[in-house]
Amino acid sequence: MSELSKTFEPREIEDRWYGHWESEGLFRPHRPDAQPWTIVMPPPNVTGSLHIGHALDITLQDVLVRRERMRGKDALWVVGTDHAGIATQMVVERTIAGQGLTRQKLGRDAFLEIVWDWKNTSGGMITRQLRRLGASCDWAHERFTMDEGFSRAVTKVFVELYRRGLLYRDKRLVNWDPKFQTAISDLEVETKDLQGRFWTLSYPLADNSGAIQVATTRPETMLADMAVAVHQDDDRYKALIGKQIRHPLTGRLIPIIADEHADPELGSGAVKITPGHDFNDYEVGRRAGIRPADMLNMFDAQAFVVQTRDGLIPSEFLGLSREEARKAVVARLEDEGSLVGVEDRVIPTPFGDRSGAIIEPWLTDQWYVDAAKLALPALQAVKKGNIKIVPETWTKTWFNWLENIQPWCVSRQLWWGHRIPAWYAEDGHVFVAETEEEAKDQAGGRPLRQDEDVLDTWFSSALWPFATLGWPGETDDLRRHYPNDVLISGFDILFFWDARMAMQGIEFMGEVPWRTLYLHGLVRDAHGQKMSKSKGNTVDPLVLVDQYGADALRFTLAAMESQGRDIKLDEKRVEGYRNFATKLWNAARFLKMNGIGASDSIAAPTAPELAVNRWIIGEVVDTLEKLNRAFDELRYDEMADAIYHFVWGTFCDWYVELIKGAFDEETKRVAAWVFDQILVMLHPLMPFITEELWHSMPSDGNKRDSDIVVAKWPEPKAEVDAEAKAELDWLIRLVSEVRSARTELNVPPSAKLNLFAADASDETAGRLDRNHATLSRLARLESIQLSSFPGQGAAQVVVDEATFALPLEGVIDVGAEKARLDRAAAAAEKERDSLAQRLSNPNFTERAKPEAVEKARLDHEAKSAEAERLRAALERLG
């Protein structure tokens, strides 16, 4: 491996190093005495595949855990997959449908066997894909939300919550998904605006004394109407309160009731009440004293019309879908002259987020978690600062949601999931227990039937931060790694997952699940559009990895991640950071070519003689400081920025250029050390190329003691050498000025010029002397003289106190040079004048901070001097 190939081939090294890291157990070295550091990966759906959102999420986590591992911590990144109830069952049902099968035909046990098979065969894809990104998680302890231990934890939590009165069974309206035929939680409902209509109907009074008009957006539900409500203060209807209505289609006698829900401003001011199929009406019904069990239901599980308990729905409507029923009802009302008016109207309509079906409020028995009680401590935890949310702006959202939280429906009418540990006796009495035996004991031997339903997937994933560590067992892992240090998740699952983890974690562990909650945004396409399969604008992260390498993709995602903003991913950026990797690769080749290999020490070489070496060590220290600060503040963009500019802008563009042709032992030692620091600092962001180069750097016959994945994060004791910094800063400015003048005056790159330094201080003279060779090479100079140029026709540049002349007799376009100098002088004068104006304002000198005044004075002095010198240079040209 001593010879680096001419081009950097990510694919080959990525597979090789990942395999090495994993098989050697380097992602979780045994460090029982080290300070623990913990993060859990949001478990991806077991049957899912990697999308760009995962890539971002994984990158952000891996960057952190790699640095903590390098800092010597007992770093643990918990990994595993989620059984994803609805999503997985849906996929499998679709598959067996191809063979003409349904789960009902198969029966529960046979169906579940198929799902498990499916999970076992296709479940490994996403975890293989995570590896391609370089995710350094603890694969040896990979978990699954339905593995044995985890399932035990889920059952225990359910039973405990029940015993603590925080979980109960209740009959009420629930969001029913008629396509999947299951209840879903409020969070799984997406409200979308749909173009609909607003019908006004006429309901006759039972005593034939007249009629009352009601308005509705869902006429079909009138078949289950149980009342008409008006506002108690509405003079139009006051007298009618308590009277009966003969329902137009069913003939059902229903009362006119007073309820504040009826808005006199809206429609006719009277509203039909269907407690069994509308959330508002349900509440009105409750207030009117109707028990949930007595509420009329007119739909089956697939939302087809069925007969109400009172048998009053005319047979022509039975068996119709909601849409058909609506048409039929409207048609009949029209025939009967009961339809008073129709207008178009936009209707906010609830959809199931997975099924896309319109949700039907339906009366069922479900299990609910008393979320309001669990929410309180989670709210407090953020208020007291036990959980820090980054970026902070999300705390308000956190409070707002938790403060208004509703009971959480956790039962699902599915088969794939954790079966609810509740058993019913013949009489309906329920026994909740961790095992059937326990339940039987409680029931005193009566025959029992287990609840058919399973739990919401999020109920189990909420336990991820502690159930993966062995809870309810009191394991060493649990003691050391709970609470986790940080959680990284997209804000889209803030309520689904993060908040529920906080609630369950505090309830069962008595302590917050993580100290910091970092929320990142969505990855969008280059134009800011949300990526979706239907739009066809999705970016497959693995395609990018194939094309540019995992390091480039990781670096891009980190560089574009600035605290929570959505990321517009542009492939050009990935390409750019691939180029960056290549640049680094070639810098390594260059160093090796010149006998520079691995550093023999972790500590910075002490007090080098050459300024350039002292300077670059200081630059490393600077960069490390920036990097560490960025890590502490979770500023990924700043991490990337700091290392990128150091590697390319400082190390490659200047240091390497400066040391070319002068590879003395000291420089070799310093260069080797600096490059090692670069590899280590860059490793969290670009793990693969850094590991490859780490092992490529040692000269023939030598080897590194260990891999960079477990190398020591830099802690150079060195300090920034101010003198060296000043000197190199000067050198860079001088070279840049000369280059700029050359280009602007169209001096051929090959032409070598003489340089005359006028008014040079002793310090400048010394610097010119010390840097004679590099200066000549970088600025393409023939000679350097410490005197003013006696002749005419020279380009001139001003750096600090000195004026440098580059004689260009015959070549120079005096007009162009004059224009150039004039522009430079004008710029300096403009700044000088603006500073002068500020300084002449007593309000400024008296009220501004003394440092600001002092700085303005110094700047003014410098700019005045510079302007003067430039004007003098201009004069010299005649």
Place this chain on the structure above:
RNA sequence: GGGCGCGUAGCUCAGUGGUAGAGCACACCCUUCACACGGGUGGGGUCGUAGGUUCGAACCCUACCGCGCCCACCA
């Protein structure tokens, strides 16, 4: 209806009370012995609009305009 965020160079985005930055793109030059996935140089912004606070605002406050997102039962 409530809440949040955004509007800075052609594009994507940093920035923050003291006279605007990056990457890409663009223009010109360079086959200089690490790298053309490169090197050098350069052009380009009245920081959405209007007020206010301040010695000083792109940065703080107010209003407005435009864009996006989240939450909410208006029949």
